[in-house]
Amino acid sequence: MVKLESVSKMFGDFLAVDNLSMDVAEGEFLTLLGPSGCGKTTTLRLIAGFEQPTSGNVYIGNKMVNDVPPYRRDVNTVFQNYALFPHLTVYENIAFGLRLRRLDPSTIDERVRWALKLVKLDNLGERKPRQLSGGQQQRVALARALVCHPKVLLLDEPLGALDLKMRKAMQIELKSLQRRLGVTFIYVTHDQEEALAMSDRIAVMNAGIVHQLDTAAAIYEYPKTRFVADFIGEANLLQARVSEITADTVWAEVNGHRLPCARREGLRPDQAIWIMVRPENIRVLPVSSQEAPAPSEKTAVVKGVLREVVYLGATLKAITDINPGLTITAARLSSSSVVSIPTDSEVQLHWPSSAGHILTE
Numbered sequence: 289m290v291k292l293e294s295v296s297k298m299f300g301d302f303l304a305v306d307n308l309s310m311d312v313a314e315g316e317f318l319t320l321l322g323p324s325g326c327g328k329t330t331t332l333r334l335i336a337g338f339e340q341p342t343s344g345n346v347y348i349g350n351k352m353v354n355d356v357p358p359y360r361r362d363v364n365t366v367f368q369n370y371a372l373f374p375h376l377t378v379y380e381n382i383a384f385g386l387r388l389r390r391l392d393p394s395t396i397d398e399r400v401r402w403a404l405k406l407v408k409l410d411n412l413g414e415r416k417p418r419q420l421s422g423g424q425q426q427r428v429a430l431a432r433a434l435v436c437h438p439k440v441l442l443l444d445e446p447l448g449a450l451d452l453k454m455r456k457a458m459q460i461e462l463k464s465l466q467r468r469l470g471v472t473f474i475y476v477t478h479d480q481e482e483a484l485a486m487s488d489r490i491a492v493m494n495a496g497i498v499h500q501l502d503t504a505a506a507i508y509e510y511p512k513t514r515f516v517a518d519f520i521g522e523a524n525l526l527q528a529r530v531s532e533i534t535a536d537t538v539w540a541e542v543n544g545h546r547l548p549c550a551r552r553e554g555l556r557p558d559q560a561i562w563i564m565v566r567p568e569n570i571r572v573l574p575v576s577s578q579e580a581p582a583p584s585e586k587t588a589v590v591k592g593v594l595r596e597v598v599y600l601g602a603t604l605k606a607i608t609d610i611n612p613g614l615t616i617t618a619a620r621l622s623s624s625s626v627v628s629i630p631t632d633s634e635v636q637l638h639w640p641s642s643a644g645h646i647l648t649e
């Protein structure tokens with residue numbers, strides 16, 4: 289439905305989008321995720337036609353639209369600040385685009401009522417924007433974009449101005465609305481939880497570059513770069529070196545510890561790598577515990593000193609110092625036996641070798 293082909297955008301001599309290629313399928317919910325200034329809004333504006341690519345091509349449907357002005361593209365944009373007309377009622381805000389298109393009054397009325405109902409504002413049509421809450425204004429902006437039946441909806445941090453509770457509720461509503469209507473969504477956020485909760489696929493961006501475009505689960509479990517590993521969720525990133533490669537294990541050396549990792553292709557002995565282990569895959573046991581598995585090809589084991597147990601409600605974080613100079617964070621359920629281990633006592637950490645994900649960049 290939308291395709292970017294080697295798209296770059298320069299502002300003066302600043303490269304805001306760097307050779308970006310991606311394909312968005314019809315009906316897909318794709319999220320651009322990345323830190324402030326990484327080029328998310330610029331990418332949306334390139335798709336909407338508010339910016340011209342310095343090089344590369346933009347396609348909507350199967351049509352190259354580089355020279356098509358924004359109002360002739362089959363996309364609508366919901367801006368972060370909603371951009372509602374303050375002097376018009378909710379009803380007239382939503383009808384605005386249809387009136388511009390000179391549709392007949394009964395069609396306009398029918399469509400506006402459909403859109404009002406869709407966003408659950410049926411009885412607020414006569415209000416002015418200033419008489420609405422932030423969340424309600426956000427829905428008006430959404431209705432105004434959907435009423436034109438765009439094939440593609442571009443949403444730039446549409447929930448950014450809402451409080452956390454409202455945002456979570458709107459995430460679920462927006463996602464189910466998108467699924468029901470089958471509209472292709474390209475959604476911008478810098479909130480990784482929001483991206484994980486809503487998207488079919490996520491494009492993780494940094495400094496104008498897409499590091500990885502994948503499903504939420506693939507990005508979380510198999511990040512391609514350290515940036516992605518670190519940006520999505522929490523990660524222990526251990527600087528390491530390949531020490532031995534066997535049939536189904538890669539042994540890595542980390543500050544004198546030998547750790548088995550998940551097998552991956554294209555490595556050579558002595559290569560500099562990083563190992564990523566997600567905190568929830570790490571178990572913490574007292575050093576004397578009989579439960580602990582022996583170190584093997586299947587299990588990584590390291591000993592250390594439990595420094596801190598941080599209570600976070602449903603889960604807790606256990607922070608362990610490993611000699612020399614390593615700190616590893618484990619996340620366990622708050623009901624776990626970790627709570628009964630005194631801080632500053634010796635512990636052993638273990639995780640399945642399959643949870644040790646190797647990164648090379």
Ligand SMILES: Nc1ncnc2c1ncn2[C@@H]1O[C@H](COP(=O)(O)OP(=O)(O)OP(=O)(O)O)[C@@H](O)[C@H]1O
Nearest residue numbers: 299302304322323324325326327328329330331478
């Ligand atoms: N018109 C412009 N002229 C010059 N530089 C620009 C222009 N628009 C954007 N930039 C720069 O391009 C980079 C990417 O901007 P963009 O607005 O796409 O970031 P973003 O990922 O949307 O960030 P945020 O999360 O803060 O909204 C930034 O460094 C920004 O300063």
Ligand SMILES: [Mg+2]
Nearest residue numbers: 328329330444
């Ligand atoms: Mg932006």
